[in-house]
Amino acid sequence: MPIREFVKRVIDAEWVARVIEVLDRRSDNRMTELGMLGQAFEFAKINHVPGDYLEFGLWRGKTFSYAYRMMHRYRRGDMKLWGFDSFQGLPETGDHPDNIWYKGQFACTRPEFESILRDRGFRRAEYELVEGFYSESLNDATHRRFSGRKAAIVYVDCDLYDSTIQVLDFVQPYLVDGSIICFDDYYNYKGDPEQGEQKALAEFLQKQTRVRVIPYMDYAPLGKSFICRVNE
Numbered sequence: 001m002p003i004r005e006f007v008k009r010v011i012d013a014e015w016v017a018r019v020i021e022v023l024d025r026r027s028d029n030r031m032t033e034l035g036m037l038g039q040a041f042e043f044a045k046i047n048h049v050p051g052d053y054l055e056f057g058l059w060r061g062k063t064f065s066y067a068y069r070m071m072h073r074y075r076r077g078d079m080k081l082w083g084f085d086s087f088q089g090l091p092e093t094g095d096h097p098d099n100i101w102y103k104g105q106f107a108c109t110r111p112e113f114e115s116i117l118r119d120r121g122f123r124r125a126e127y128e129l130v131e132g133f134y135s136e137s138l139n140d141a142t143h144r145r146f147s148g149r150k151a152a153i154v155y156v157d158c159d160l161y162d163s164t165i166q167v168l169d170f171v172q173p174y175l176v177d178g179s180i181i182c183f184d185d186y187y188n189y190k191g192d193p194e195q196g197e198q199k200a201l202a203e204f205l206q207k208q209t210r211v212r213v214i215p216y217m218d219y220a221p222l223g224k225s226f227i228c229r230v231n232e
Helices: 003-012 014-023 033-046 062-073 110-119 140-146 161-174 196-207
Strands: 052-056 081-085 127-131 151-156 175-183 211-219 223-230
Touching: 033 062, 033 151, 033 175, 033 211, 033 223, 052 062, 052 161, 062 081, 062 151, 110 127, 127 140, 140 161, 151 161, 161 175, 161 196, 175 196, 175 211, 196 211
Parallel strands: 052 081, 052 151, 081 127, 151 175
Antiparallel strands: 175 223, 211 223
């Protein structure tokens, strides 16, 4: 067996992830992003939730790589990973109370990002990237590209209200009973419900009746996840 394949299998092994979490002192008293995605993928497997993994806001691929690992661990050969990012960092953030973001933050070029994925053993056929700011990229062409697919797990790391509401509007038709949505910065802005991802979710739920959510798990310092229930 090639050394690279052997190392990848060791890294993907469940016991290795457990050891890493134990050794990581940050996880002593909270669930990490890795743990959240482990829960989400196992939930999807147990409940036979169909669909792909969609991540909005990739930066350098940490959580995208976690999802790749979990996809293989739980043998979701039917699943594809979809990554959405401007590859230019954040758009204009606006002037909001408690804002900690700035335009261009979290920039990572697409060639650099794809190089990171190759180094981590990603197979090109297993993922798709959609480039551009969401106001432009989440368009009819992208809907056609995603046509016929569903969203089993959605990871929203948009930081900003405007970006998040655009993402939720885009994924709404693809959510199914049991879809899990993870918001990486749900409790940002000091937990203010009138800002950021928290405000976007509340407005999304008010303006449409197809999707309702059940609170699932809190994770990391700012994250919260929900289980979707769909009215067809």
